[in-house]
Amino acid sequence: MSGELLAVAERLRGEVKEQSLEASGLASRLGLKASCAILTGPSEEGWPELVKFYDEVVHVKHYLLAQPCPVVYSEALAKVVELRDPKLVVMPHSSMGMELAPYLAVKLGAPVVTDVVDVEVRGSELRASRYLYGGKVLAKVST
Amino acid sequence: MNIAVCVKRAAEASEAEFEVTEPGELRARGLVYDLNEWDDYALEEALRIREAHGGRVVAFTVGGPEDEEALRKCLAKGADEAVRVDAPPSLRDPYAVAKLLYAAMKKEHFDLVLTGAQAGDDGYALIPPMLAYLLKIPFATLVKRVELREGKVIAHRELEGGVEEVVELSLPALLSIQTGINEPRYVSIMGLRRASKKPLKVVSLQELSGLLEPLGGPQGWIEVVGYELPKLERRAQFLDGPADRAAASIIKILRERGLVA
Numbered sequence: 001m002s003g004e005l006l007a008v009a010e011r012l013r014g015e016v017k018e019q020s021l022e023a024s025g026l027a028s029r030l031g032l033k034a035s036c037a038i039l040t041g042p043s044e045e046g047w048p049e050l051v052k053f054y055d056e057v058v059h060v061k062h063y064l065l066a067q068p069c070p071v072v073y074s075e076a077l078a079k080v081v082e083l084r085d086p087k088l089v090v091m092p093h094s095s096m097g098m099e100l101a102p103y104l105a106v107k108l109g110a111p112v113v114t115d116v117v118d119v120e121v122r123g124s125e126l127r128a129s130r131y132l133y134g135g136k137v138l139a140k141v142s143t
Numbered sequence: 144m145n146i147a148v149c150v151k152r153a154a155e156a157s158e159a160e161f162e163v164t165e166p167g168e169l170r171a172r173g174l175v176y177d178l179n180e181w182d183d184y185a186l187e188e189a190l191r192i193r194e195a196h197g198g199r200v201v202a203f204t205v206g207g208p209e210d211e212e213a214l215r216k217c218l219a220k221g222a223d224e225a226v227r228v229d230a231p232p233s234l235r236d237p238y239a240v241a242k243l244l245y246a247a248m249k250k251e252h253f254d255l256v257l258t259g260a261q262a263g264d265d266g267y268a269l270i271p272p273m274l275a276y277l278l279k280i281p282f283a284t285l286v287k288r289v290e291l292r293e294g295k296v297i298a299h300r301e302l303e304g305g306v307e308e309v310v311e312l313s314l315p316a317l318l319s320i321q322t323g324i325n326e327p328r329y330v331s332i333m334g335l336r337r338a339s340k341k342p343l344k345v346v347s348l349q350e351l352s353g354l355l356e357p358l359g360g361p362q363g364w365i366e367v368v369g370y371e372l373p374k375l376e377r378r379a380q381f382l383d384g385p386a387d388r389a390a391a392s393i394i395k396i397l398r399e400r401g402l403v404a
C-alpha cells in the first residue's frame with residue numbers, strides 16, 4: 001500500500017500522548033509515509049518530539065485553535081486533508097478524538113472506525129480490529 | 144423545552160458466552176437485551192429538565208419491532224412520545240443510524256438532543272458527533288452535568304485524568320451523556336404494562352427518503368467482516384542470549400511499535 005498516514009497529535013498536560021507517537025509505527029507497518037498534524041494557538045511552538053517519529057510534521061497555527069473544539073478543528077483538518085490527500089487519518093481515541101473523528105469523517109464523507117486496536121491491509125482495503133461486548137469479542141471491520 | 148432522546152436496545156454481555164463458527168459467524172449465548180445503560184442516563188436527564196422547565200420529551204430509536212422494547216421503557220419512565228424508524232439489520236451501521244435519526248427528528252424543532260455517550264455492546268460512540276453535524280447544531284460529548292441558562296446550555300465534560308471541561312453552547316444543541324450524571328428512576332412492571340398501551344409512532348424509510356437522498360441514501364460506511372475471540376493468556380516474549388543481543392532486540396521492538404525514533 002502506498003500513500004500517506006496522517007496522525008493528528010494530541011497532548012495532555014504538556015506531554016504528547018503515546019498514541020500520537022505509536023501511529024508512526026503503524027504507518028511503517030502499512031507501508032505508508034508517516035505524517036503528523038498539530039493544531040495550536042498562534043504563539044505555541046512546535047512539538048519537537050514528533051519530528052523524531054514522523055517524516056513530516058504539519059503545524060497549523062490560529063488563534064481559534066488555542067482550545068480544542070471539534071467544529072473548528074475539523075475545519076482546519078479538512079483543509080490539511082484536502083491538501084495532502086492521505087490514505088488514512090488516525091487520532092487517539094480520547095475525549096478529544098471521540099468528538100473530532102466522527103465529526104471530521106462526516107465532513108469529509110469518509111468512513112470512520114473508533115477504538116481501533118489494530119489495522120491490517122487486505123488487498124487494496126484496510127481492515128480495522130476493535131473490541132465488542134466489553135472486550136469479549138474482537139471484530140474485524142471493513143470500510 | 145422540547146427534548147429528543149436517542150436510545151438503543153443494547154445487548155448486555157457480562158454473563159454471555161461467545162463462539163465463532165466455521166464460516167466466521169458470531170454465536171452468542173446469554174445476551175440480555177435492555178435499554179442501553181448510557182441512554183438510560185440521557186433519558187433521566189431529559190425528564191428532569193422537562194420537570195424543571197416544561198416542554199416534552201420524545202424518544203427515538205432505529206431498528207425493528209423488537210427494538211420497541213427500549214422505547215416502551217422510555218414511555219414507562221415518562222417520555223411523552225416515542226418514535227421508531229423502521230430499519231433492517233443492514234442499516235445498523237452508526238452512520239446509517241445517525242442519518243435515520245436526523246431525518247426522523249428534522250421535521251420537528253428540538254431545543255436539546257440527548258444521547259448516551261456510547262452503546263454498551265458495540266461501543267462506537269460515533270452517533271452523537273455525526274448527528275450534530277447533520278443537524279448543524281453545536282454539541283458536547285461525555286457530559287457529566289448540565290445547566291440551562293437563558294437560551295444556552297452549560298455542559299460539564301469528563302476528560303481523561305479526572306479533568307473537567309466546561310463548555311457553553313447555544314440552543315439548540317446536542318449532548319452525549321456519560322453514566323453517573325444522575326440516578327435513573329426505577330420503572331415498575333405495572334408501569335411497563337401501562338406503557339405497552341401507549342401509542343408509538345413507526346416511521347418508514349420511504350417517509351424519510353426526501354431527507355436521506357441528499358445524504359446518499361440510508362446506507363452506512365462500515366461492515367463487520369469477521370470475528371475472533373481474544374486469547375485469555377497474557378503474551379510474554381522472552382529474549383534469550385547475551386545482553387547486547389537482547390538490548391538490540393528490545394530497541395527493534397520499540398522502534399517497530401513507534402515508541403522510540
